[in-house]
Amino acid sequence: MNKADTEAGAKAIDSLINYETVKYFNNEKFEAERYDKYLKNYEVASLKTTTSLALLNWGQNAIFSVGLTSIMYMASKEIIAGNMTIGDLVMVNSLLFQLSLPLNFLGSVYREVRQSLIDMQTMFGLLNLSSKVQNKLNAPLLKVTSAESEIKFNDVHFEYVKGQKILDGLTFTVPSGKKVAIVGGSGSGKSTIVRLLYRFYDPDQGSISLNNQDVLNVDINSLRKSIGVVPQDCVLFHDTVYHNIQYGNLHKSPEEVYQAARMAEIHDTINNRFPNKYNTQVGERGLKLSGGEKQRIAIARTILKDPSIIIYDEATSSLDTITEQNILLALKRVTQGRTTVVIAHRLSTVVDADEILVLQHGRVAERGTHYSLLANPNSIYTDLWQKQNIVLEENNNELMGDEDNSKSVC
Structure with a gap:
């Protein structure tokens, strides 16, 4: 019954949190029927529990009633025969009633004891x-500073599912204070690098070190305090904007929170557009905010953390071009002198990187600056760059064509 109750609650919460997706695809009926199925399982289990308890109580009462009737009958015969007195009959009756009370108590405790044993297991x-x-x-604590925070991956192998390699002998170095971009197709292992560096997982083979200290041998909390991550999917708490930004460092003052918001280009938006400014509730997982607003709050949160190493995992993927350029300029000021890793799909955002690593099949296929990679017409990077530009040109041509058609119709 407990298991069915937990499953029903989990499905209800999941549907409510992702209500937009449910609405987008008109699956309200499906979600209601699925929830009803789990409630039916709960109902069946609950009926079994109630039935077993009822049978237990009925059995106890039946045994007690039959026993009481039999003993009263036998005691009455003994009184008629002169072997017992009426006082003896009353004594026997009282003793039986005193016996029944513990039996009833045990009947009610049985369910609690059984449930407690299940919970203990x-x-x-x-x-x-x-x-x-x-x-x-x-x-020991990790010892890094902004000036000494070299990242080194040495022959790293990793797989989420046995037999499906994500990283296959990945080796690269990010020098202290430099900005290195990691690009490549989907599934090449870009986001996995962040998870391994943050020690959400440990590599199957190879080593990862920060400032010549193996991440497996240092304190996890000190490691994670030294790294700031702006994730691609920014999840916010169901609280105020101020709390979500200050979450990067709960000991920072309000002025420092506002300064971080300014650097992330979100301060003016909060003051001018949000109804309660910094006290505005963002909703479950930030559903009241746009994708760009959530991403800028996540950037402000990382800025407030003030880490020695900063990692941007598609940090501007939900932003318009103008805001993206403003944030890139702000990030350039923030990352000045810090070791920075930028994971990007849009190559235009990593043109200024000190080095660009192109991943393919879980290893570095190409490396170099933006211009040195473009100098090779047969490189993977050149192919990616040309395809992105072709898509942009086609989109622009379609827009221009739509405008011309609208003018001719007029």
Whole structure:
């Protein structure tokens, strides 16, 4: 019954959080029917529980009633025969009633004891689980600064599912204070690099080091404090704008929060467009904000953290061109002198990188600056650059054609 209740609650919450997706595809009926299916499982389990308890109580009462009737009958015969007195009959009756009270108590406690044993089994199962990513005993703190924060991947192999390699001998170095961009097709392992660096997972083979310190041998909390990540999918808490920005460092003052918002080009938007300014509720997972607004708040949050290493995982993918250029200028000021890793699909955002790594099949296929890579007409990077420009030109031509058609119709 507990399991069915948990599953029903989980499905209801999942549907409500993603209500926009449900509405987009007209699947309200499907979600309601799926939820009803889990409620039906709960109903069946609940009826079994109630029935078993009712049978237990009925059985106890039946045994007690039959026993009481039999003993009263036998005691009455003994009184008639002169072997017992009426006082003996009353004593026997009182003793039986005193016996029935503990039996009724045990009947009600049985369900609680059984449920407690199930809960204890679940608890011990959770206690026996161990995380694959763990701190080593007495692990030292990571020692990095903005000036000394070199990132090094050495022959790193990794796979989420056994037999499906994501990284296959990946080796590269990000020098301290430099900006390195990582590009490549979907599934080439770009976002996996961030997860491994942040120790959400550990590599199957090879090593990852920061400032010549293996990330497996240092304290996880100190590692994560030194790295700031702006993710592609920015998830916000169901709280105020101010809280979501300050979450980067809860000890920062309001003025520092406002300064971070200014650098992320969101301060004026908050003051001019949001009804309660910084006290505006963003909604569940930030659903009241646009994609660009959520991304700028995530950038402000990372700026407030003030890490030695900054990683941008498609940090401007939801922004318009003008805002994107403003934020890129702001990020250039923020990342000045810091080790920076930029994961990008739009190559125009990484033109100024000190080095660009092109990933293919889980390893570095090409490396160099934007112009040195374009100098090779047969390079993967050149092919990506030309395809993106062709798509942009086709879109512009379609727009121009639509305008010409509208003019001719007029």
